[in-house]
Amino acid sequence: MGDKIKVKRPEGDLLVCRGMITAIGRDVLTIRVDGTSVLANVAADNVTNFSLAARKAWQHMPKRNVGRPKGSRVSDRVSVTIRIDRRLWQLFRQAEADGVISDRTATLNSWIAEHLNRLPNTRKAS
Secondary structure: OOOEEEEOOOEOOEOOOEEEEEEEOOOEEEEEEOOOOOEEEEEHHHEEEHHHHHHHHHHHOOOOOOOOOOOOOOOOOOOOOOOOOHHHHHHHHHHHHOOOOOOHHHHHHHHHHHHHHHOOOOOOOO
16 A cells, blocks of 8 residues: 556546555555545556565665666766655645646755855855
């Protein structure tokens, strides 16, 4: 439960879509369609389970680097993992869904730079 999935083929009234597993039956999964409150029953063999694929990949290659391969970068960036309060992240994601935030990376870079520039005795962020 909670795994992110994609419905492979249209099934009943449900088109190809993404969602999250909310219940597991014998051969049927109940999913919540992304961006809606719609619940749908889907045959288990008609979904691609992204979360399961990620768990399997992690088991086989736990030390694999995240992000794009070396040499493919367009700009000088680093991948960073941080912990954010769940409610704050939900508000951020909602602003993104509403179109208030169009570029996640640029927005966070701007916000961090703005606040670093206010601190005394720090180099100015660009």
